[in-house]
Amino acid sequence: MHSLHSRVLCTGVALVLAAAPGLGCAALGKLLGIKKEEEAPAEARAAPPPPADTRPPPQPEYTEEQWAEYTALAEAKVKEAGGVTMLPPLRLVGKYPYASQKVAVKGGHCYDVGAAWMTPGHRTSFDVTFLKDAEGRRSNLNQGSTKARLEPPAGVMQFCADLDGRVELTAYLLTTDNTIYTSSTRQDNVQWAVAVAERAEDKQAAEARRVAEAERTKAREAQGRRNVYRYELEHYGRRIADACERCRKMFALCMEERKDKDQKKALEYCGLDWQNCAEPMGRDGGSRRCTTP
Secondary structure, three states, X not given: OHHHHHHHHHHHHHHHHHHOOOXXXXXXXXXXXXXXXXXXXXXXXXXXXXXXXXOOOOOOOOOHHHHHHHHHHHHHHHHXXXXXXXXXXXXXXXXXXXXXXXXXXXXXXXXXXXXXXXXXXXXXXXXXXXXXXXXXXXXXXXXXXXXXXXXXXXEEEEEEEOOOEEEEEEEEEOOOOOOOOOOOOOOOEEEEEEEXXXXXXXXXXXXXXXXXXXXXXXXXXXXXXXXXXXXXXXXXXXXXXXXXXXXXXXXXXXXXXXXXXXXXXXXXXXXXXXXXXXXXXXXXXXXXXXXXX
């Protein structure tokens, strides 16, 4: 029945058009009894929703009661992770989006670090940077830094030190899509209550950890070299990219041969060799085409 009705309607339209080829669409619609749907006025149309703001809202300044509450929460996370000897708690306070503080560490020890903060729905990226001493050595022999992403309202991470030294603890408040949004207009404070516990690391555990850290560092550095090579290949061609890669390999070998010596002096010595190797590849806007190793 529906098919027959459609054929009749189509046949009727065709006959009308054949009889009056100049008939406009509006007149044809009126003739056939078709009503045009009225369009809503512009002010009545629904506007598209604004893009979601993924940035964390400003934190109010913590009261002493809140500092005590969040410190207790951070300490609980540390103890759950097996923290042994609790150190004095820390208060990380800075301008959005991060805060940092430098602390001393002891060689042959591992540290459980707990952090708690007020902002629901926003994770924290917690970074530990092993700072160089006067001789260019870091307290961790295999990596310059380590990081962890902590879930709100509190989380915990671990790191270990091979030598006495200092580390910098840095906390970043992330957006809801887990990025760091920097802004020169935001001057509000960000705050974390931090609890730290230390424990001695036995020789067998330390050896296993160093092997794992060295493998991760090696893989990360290899990926970095591949990225640099692709960039140089794309911008300067294979001849310069291959030459720059040879310069970086020469620098890496030089540093490896001097790994047990004063690292500051080793960097100066090997860096000079790298400069002499890379300089003939030319410059681009004042910078060497060969990327610094």
